[in-house]
Structure formats: structure tokens, C-alpha cells
Amino acid sequence: MSLNDVLAILQGALATVTLSAIGILIGLPIGLGLALIRWARVPVLSGIVAVYVSVLRATPLVTLLLLLFFALPNIGIPLGPISAAILALTMNTSAFNCEVWRSSLVNFPKDQYEAAQSFGMQAGQRFRRIILPQIIHDSLPGLVNEMSLLIKVTPVLAVVGVVDITRAAVRIGAQTYEPLPPFLVAVAIYAPIVYALVALQRFIEKRRAAAEAST
Amino acid sequence: MNDPQKILYIAGLSKSFGKLQVLSDISFSVERGETICLLGPSGSGKSTLLRCINWLERPNAGRIYLNGSEIGVTGHGLVMKDSELSKLRTRMGMVFQHFALWPHLTVLQNVMEAPVQVQKRAKAEVEAEALALLAKVGLSDKRDVFPARLSGGQKQRVGIARALAMKPDVLLFDEPTSALDPELVGEVLLVMRALASEGMTMVIVTHEMAFARDVASRILFLDQGRLIESGTPADFFTRPQTERARLFIQRYAGVAAA
Ligand SMILES: Nc1ncnc2c1ncn2[C@@H]1O[C@H](COP(=O)(O)OP(=O)(O)O)[C@@H](O)[C@H]1O
Ligand SMILES: [Mg+2]
Numbered sequence: 001m002s003l004n005d006v007l008a009i010l011q012g013a014l015a016t017v018t019l020s021a022i023g024i025l026i027g028l029p030i031g032l033g034l035a036l037i038r039w040a041r042v043p044v045l046s047g048i049v050a051v052y053v054s055v056l057r058a059t060p061l062v063t064l065l066l067l068l069f070f071a072l073p074n075i076g077i078p079l080g081p082i083s084a085a086i087l088a089l090t091m092n093t094s095a096f097n098c099e100v101w102r103s104s105l106v107n108f109p110k111d112q113y114e115a116a117q118s119f120g121m122q123a124g125q126r127f128r129r130i131i132l133p134q135i136i137h138d139s140l141p142g143l144v145n146e147m148s149l150l151i152k153v154t155p156v157l158a159v160v161g162v163v164d165i166t167r168a169a170v171r172i173g174a175q176t177y178e179p180l181p182p183f184l185v186a187v188a189i190y191a192p193i194v195y196a197l198v199a200l201q202r203f204i205e206k207r208r209a210a211a212e213a214s215t
Numbered sequence: 216m217n218d219p220q221k222i223l224y225i226a227g228l229s230k231s232f233g234k235l236q237v238l239s240d241i242s243f244s245v246e247r248g249e250t251i252c253l254l255g256p257s258g259s260g261k262s263t264l265l266r267c268i269n270w271l272e273r274p275n276a277g278r279i280y281l282n283g284s285e286i287g288v289t290g291h292g293l294v295m296k297d298s299e300l301s302k303l304r305t306r307m308g309m310v311f312q313h314f315a316l317w318p319h320l321t322v323l324q325n326v327m328e329a330p331v332q333v334q335k336r337a338k339a340e341v342e343a344e345a346l347a348l349l350a351k352v353g354l355s356d357k358r359d360v361f362p363a364r365l366s367g368g369q370k371q372r373v374g375i376a377r378a379l380a381m382k383p384d385v386l387l388f389d390e391p392t393s394a395l396d397p398e399l400v401g402e403v404l405l406v407m408r409a410l411a412s413e414g415m416t417m418v419i420v421t422h423e424m425a426f427a428r429d430v431a432s433r434i435l436f437l438d439q440g441r442l443i444e445s446g447t448p449a450d451f452f453t454r455p456q457t458e459r460a461r462l463f464i465q466r467y468a469g470v471a472a473a
Binding site: 109111112114115116117118119120121122123125129130133134137 | 269271297298301302304305307308309311313315316317318319328329332333334377378381
């Protein structure tokens, strides 16, 4: 395995990280928005979201990806592999994020919310000032878990031709007839990515605990 | 209802949850500086009445005026928007049975939140007032502590300071000492006594009979959603008009009467 091969895997890593990051960054607020629609029981929309979320949670990412990639161009919406990958990742992760956010919202203490209401805060303020800071903290472990899962399913993007870490490793293994080294490199790259996420989560939780402990 | 002395004016208030009629045709008014104690057996509708007053619960019938402005319904008879309701709500402070402090904010931030965020008052000015209020409830040293580290009595005193910070026309208390260990009840009642003597207008739901007898300017007695007695503590405790009130006093105020 040459230096070029390692670089190729790193390039795959870049694709994995970029696509996952885009999926996560778009999927987080969309998931929150969907959760809010469900939580506020917005007529009609709430029911649509419930169906959307349960269908997406039940659909394997690879199936969703192939469906988007082959079906959308058929109905006149041209879609490249990268766009299809981002769309599929976002749809998939937003559905799972929705459930994480929603469980925090459902468990949010009603009396705190009513206190905000009785002190004259309007819906937007109540959400921004009282609910959001607390549900972020509450949802963080679940969200990070979902992010890690998302990063680990990115190899399925290969089915539409996106070259991620794993796909790069497969290619090199096939060319060199030595599959072990490229896969070891691939594993060695996934680990720090997921570890970085978990470290970020720990950092945020520690900072908060420190703030609360200081009297 | 435009009588400037009348802070609250409630007429024909009714509320039901589905088939359950919880409040029936409640009418009373509260004058400036009065301390009203609202008594009644558990389930008689006391909390619901307080929650209807600031429209946390929407009444089915009746009118509520705060300082002459009708709450919940606009001049055109429409239900108020969130923004209109919010304005009126800032003129009533609510103190909750389970404190309902915001755990992600420090004591000082809890007290400053509504004046700064809702009333949009200058931070420096609000902070000075908030610190004075914390001194008043005896919690100056806790200003930067999070609520989780306070005792129940301390939490409730923060709850009172938070409600006072908006400079409301009236304070509504829903069983402010019911969730406290007995030895912590006194410190909260002490703060409430001080407020009463300063002339703060208050409506207090409580089971503290000795407090009601000493501090209330008037007792309202609620039974099965009806307001069946209204009078001075002396009249209520010694000459109740109804059998229901007599039974209630016997049962809950045995200690206070002795
Ligand atoms: N949100 C609600 N939905 C249905 N029933 C309710 C609700 N809130 C209160 N009730 C009922 O209304 C009655 C009065 O309750 P409440 O006002 O809490 O009484 P109190 O404060 O005097 O104990 C009770 O029977 C209670 O179960
Ligand atoms: Mg109650």
C-alpha cells in the first residue's frame, strides 16, 4: 500500500466527514422543527410528520438512497450522487433526531413552561429562553449517538458512486490484492472521527456541570 | 369595574374540563392592598381559579378585569392574542406550589429574567432591584447559585422575589408552603407576612389556617367550585355561615382554633 493509497483513503474520509457533517447540520434543526410540530400538535401537519418520521425510521438508508437516486430523475428532478447522498442522509437523520428532540420536549416540566407563560413570555421567548437551553442539554447524548450512527452508515453511499472511506479502502484492496492494510487504515480513521464527537459531547457536559457546581 | 381601588374584578366565572364542572359562577373583587386567603378542600377548584385569573386556563364563561382591563377577551369580544395576554400577565405575579424556578438560570438570573426579557427594562436597573429583592427575602448570598442547590424554603423565597421583580399589581400564590418540610414553612410565611404589612395586594391559596386567620383581610371559601363564604377571618373562623365551612374548619383548622 503506497502513500497515494493512504491519501486516497483520507480523501474518502473527507467525503465521509463532509457529507455526514452536512447531513447532521441540516438534519438537527429540521429534526427539531419536526419535533416542535408534533409537540405543539399543529393540526394536519402533526399527522403528516408522524407518518414521515415512522416511514423514514423504518426505511434502510440504502433503500432510501437508491429510491431518491433512481426515482427522482424519473419524475423530472435530476439528482447527482452527491445531492442524493446529502438528501438521503438529511432525511434519515432528521427523522431520528425528531424522536430524540421530541422525547425531551414531552418530558419538559410543565410548571416551568407555565411559569414562563405567567410571567408574560410569549411562545417564541418561552422556547428560546426556557425550553431550548434545557432540551439541548437533555437531548445531547441521544443526538451524538445518532451522529455516530450516521457516520458509520456512510459506506452505503457507495451504491450511488460516492467514494467514502470504506469504498476507497475496498478499491485499494482490490488493486493491491492486500485488503488488510487499507481496512486497518479505514478503521483507524473512523475511530477518531466518532471519538471527536463523543469528546465534544463530554466537553459540553463538563462545562455545564462546572458552571452548576460553582456557587 | 373602573373603580381604581379594585385591582381584580371577577364576575360569573365558570370553568369545566369536559363534563366536569370545576368552577361555577364565581364572582368577587379584590381591592388594593388586600390580602385574600382562598380556602377550600382539596379538589374544590382553588388552583383552577388562580389559573383562570391569569388565563393559564381558559374560562368557559365570565369576565376578569385587572385594574379595569378585561383579561383574555379583546374589546371586540375576541380571544386575545398571545402578545396581548402577555402584557396583562406581567401585571400579575404567580408563585407556584412546586416553585417552578428555571433550573438552568442562577437565582439572580431567575429574578431578572422577566423584567429584562419581557418588560425590556434596562439590565443594570433590574439587577439593582433584583439584588434588593434577594436581600429582602434573605438570600443575598445565593445570588449566583443554581436552584438545585437550594432548600425548598429558599426556592420558594426566590419564587416570591421573581414574582415581585415585575412590580405586579397583584401576587397570586398557589399553596406556596404545601411542598415544604414543616420546619421550612415559617421562613416563607414570614416573607408573605412582611408583604401583607407593606400593602402588597395578594390572593393566597393556603392550608395554613393560623396564617390565614392572622394575615388575611378577607377569607374566601370555595367548595365544589362554588364560592360559598366570604368574610373577615374572625367571622369565618368563629361564625361560619355554612355547614360545609364549619366541617372544613373543624377538620383543617383544629390546631388554629385551639
Ligand atoms: N387540566 C385538567 N383537566 C381535567 N381536570 C382537571 C384539570 N385541572 C384540574 N382538574 C380537576 O378540577 C378539579 C379542581 O382541581 P383544582 O383546581 O386543582 O383543585 P384544588 O386546587 O382546590 O385542589 C379537580 O377535580 C381536578 O381533578
Ligand atoms: Mg390546588
